Amino acid sequence: MVLGLPASVACTQPVSNYPELILTGGVIYPLGDSNDPLPALAIRGDRVIALGNNAEILELAGPYTQQMDLEGSSVLAGTYDAWIDLEALGRWSSTSLDVRLASTIEEVQAMVRNASGTNTASGWIIGWGWDENDWPTPILPDHSALDAVTTEQPILLLHRNRQSAWLNSLAIASLPSVMNAVDPDTMTSVDINETNGIVTGPSLDTIVNVLTGDATERAIWLGEGARHAASRGITRAGTTPVDAETIETLLELEYHGLLPLRVDIRQTPRAALAYRGSNLERQVQESALIRVTAVGLRLDGPLASKLAALTAPYEGHTTTGRPTNTAAVSLAAAASNKAGLPLHVHASGDRAMNTALDAIDESDVAGGMIIGFDLLPKEEGAARAAGLNVAIAAARFSNDIYHLDKLLGIERATRAHAWSDLVAAGALLSFASDAPTYELRPLATMATALTRQDVSGYPAGGWNASQIVSHTRLIRALIGNPRDREAELVSGSAADLVVWSEDPMTDDPVALRRAEAMLTIVAGRVAYSRALVGLPMSLKH
DSSP states (O other): OOOOOOGGGGGGOSSSSHHHHHHSEEEEOSSOOOOBBBBBEETTTTTEEEEEHHHOOOOOOOOEEEEEEETTTTEEEOOOEEEEOHHHHHHHSSSSBBOOOSSHHHHHHEEEHGGGGOOOOOOOEEEEEEEEGGSSSOOOOOOHHHHHOSSOOOOOETTSSSSSSEEEEHHHHHHHHHHHHHHHHHTOOEEEETTEEEETTTHHHHHHHHHOOOOHHHHHHHHHHHHHHHTTEEEEEESSSBBBBHHHHHHHHHHHOOOOOOEEEEOOHHHTTTTSSHHHHHHTTTOOSEEEEEEEESOOOTTTOSOOOSSSSOOSSSOOOOOOOOOHHHHOOOOOOOTTTOOOEEEOHHHHHHHHHHHHHHHHHHHEEEEEBBBBOOTTGGGGTTTOOEOOOOOHHHHHHHHHHHHHHHHEEEEEEEHHHHHHHOEEEEEEBTTTTTOOHHHHHHHHHHOOOOOTSSSSSOOOOGOOOOHHHHHHHHHHHHOOTSOSSTTTSOOOEEESSOOTTTOOOHHHHHEEEEEEEEEEEEEEEEGGTTSSOOOOO
């Protein structure tokens, strides 16, 4: 298949009524009024201008129109991922201390020793990726294991869920001074257990940012994260809650032609309160790729890590998870109303779900979203999700299935990741990868939702298979809100599309799991191509 385009294609501006790019010989699914595929389409500027057979689309070509022969490859409208931490995705995809493959505490210790000479400028040794559930004995470690590596440098290792961290004794003693450099309202959600050296809270990434990078390094990570997402077929990403500085960095990346995807910004409540009427709002309004869409809030943590807020204790435990930060919830709802932006809440656990739904009800702005919704409240079930946008966390589900029955009990576990119930209640589904916590593989994630199984096919028949959602609905979830006509390939729609190595319309989970993005086009410009990896990209408009 010919995927390569001259560099000029990525930079040329429309100079006539001719299309700039024509794709032929493909299996292009419009997903408009019909799912029937077409072989060709034409793009001018940032819009699709025509679809049809090869001959009629080629008739539209002008003297400078570029043609791409897809040689039978499948094309779908661009992929929407509702929750990605782009900065963390860039940082942890290139970190020298990634301990995800460590299967024991001893292996973690060895990795930390090897990385001690490459610590950050702050003097801290920072790493990521451990998960006690992957170890032979799934219990939380304590500071003594890291003290055995060194007591001369502070060590902080983020859990894979990025809402827990494992510290040595020096790091525990040093952490309060670091927290003083961070917004105190944010730090109210951080809990330090000095006995075992485990810190929990949804603001740990903020602490890591203070320790690991200046503004220049953070901008590099943000750009790397965006490029990584585009290489996986993501054309539009909803961010974790970000501050004004991050929005300014994204605008700078776009200005220099280094932003390869559309970004839906969720602001932190504090940033949202200052946004309306600001110069930053005017800059965003002029952007072609960036829009501020919501106030964002992250509550609690994953079920499998016992950090979710539950109405009844975990099985065999006295804990019901982390207490929900009610002050943060109230601030987010108030910011939503003042900024005129919907409220989007990432939450885990039935108690957290009710808290999130109450906060969305308290917001007067339509368009609220729940990211996760991994445990239905017992009394209300899915009823309160009617008309709500729900981004399901299928990749997290494939990790949870090993632990849910044990942690929640058989009866309560049937309410976990209850996607079919949400659809029946009238929720609108999309996907949230929660990257980099979980791998960014859109079609593989869809296969998980289609089968209710992990990549190895466990469990046979699917976990709680009654909650499987139809393939048609999952395809719609993959490309975004079903109410959004932009999430289609029809005349006049945005020229955002992905060429896949496997047919995304197949219901073969094996094929979906091996699928890779071959070509990603955003706003009519090549954002990623296997044949162009390493060459500069331009999405200037």
